[in-house]
Amino acid sequence: GIQVEQSPPDLILQEGANSTLRCNFSDSVNNLQWFHQNPWGQLINLFYIPSGTKQNGRLSATTVATERYSLLYISSSQTTDSGVYFCAVLPFMNYGGSQGNLIFGKGTKLSVKP
Amino acid sequence: DSGVTQTPKHLITATGQRVTLRCSPRSGDLSVYWYQQSLDQGLQFLIQYYNGEERAKGNILERFSAQQFPDLHSELNLSSLELGDSALYFCASSAGQGLGSPLHFGNGTRLTVT
Numbered sequence: 001g002i003q004v005e006q007s008p009p010d011l012i013l014q015e016g017a018n019s020t021l022r023c024n025f026s027d028s029v030n031n032l033q034w035f036h037q038n039p040w041g042q043l044i045n046l047f048y049i050p051s052g053t054k055q056n057g058r059l060s061a062t063t064v065a066t067e068r069y070s071l072l073y074i075s076s077s078q079t080t081d082s083g084v085y086f087c088a089v090l091p092f093m094n095y096g097g098s099q100g101n102l103i104f105g106k107g108t109k110l111s112v113k114p
Numbered sequence: 115d116s117g118v119t120q121t122p123k124h125l126i127t128a129t130g131q132r133v134t135l136r137c138s139p140r141s142g143d144l145s146v147y148w149y150q151q152s153l154d155q156g157l158q159f160l161i162q163y164y165n166g167e168e169r170a171k172g173n174i175l176e177r178f179s180a181q182q183f184p185d186l187h188s189e190l191n192l193s194s195l196e197l198g199d200s201a202l203y204f205c206a207s208s209a210g211q212g213l214g215s216p217l218h219f220g221n222g223t224r225l226t227v228t
Contacts, residue, residue, distance in 0.1 A: 033217060041221070041222055097213065099145070100169075101159070
């Protein structure tokens with residue numbers, strides 16, 4: 001099955017720093033999403049981005065589907081950005097036809113220090 | 115706020131008991147998904163309902179069942195509970211059958227089985 005690898009697994013930043021999180025996937029996808037799980041356990045959808053570039057405030061994401069990777073940029077990080085960032089993909093050949101078949105990476109754990 | 119409402123937030127019960135978790139999807143979303151997140155297993159897809167009908171099944175145990183009602187809210191029933199069922203249970207929703215739209219998660223129900 002498709003493999004989803006996120007890097008780095010852990011990241012510690014000083015408040016105000018910028019960072020780039022990477023998600024590599026091993027097969028063609030038609031659905032890619034980035035999620036943030038905060039320290040209280042809430043899972044928040046950041047981007048639905050199967051291809052192209054999107055921006056939302058200090059966050060932006062780029063997916064290059066042909067090269068099978070996606071990047072999440074966090075600029076001017078804040079302590080509230082701490083948590084785990086998950087990339088999730090749906091293989092192009094998704095026979096199940098359901099987002100339940102989204103494959104989640106293991107996440108990048110981000111800690112932003114004041 | 116994702117717009118997905120889950121109740122209760124916390125649940126503590128004993129082994130062998132039965133509990134019901136409730137989820138109201140975002141307004142207009144027809145698909146509801148249930149996930150289990152435990153420390154050692156990560157995020158596991160359990161089941162999806164679309165407009166009242168079961169749409170896809172994941173790693174749902176036979177002791178677990180779910181349904182989606184005409185008003186689109188959903189319930190997940192967990193019976194004969196075991197210690198290993200202790201986890202964070204998420205409900206998520208998406209528009210339509212969900213393949214081309216983002217997944218939005220509720221805040222989860224933290225289940226502790228003692």
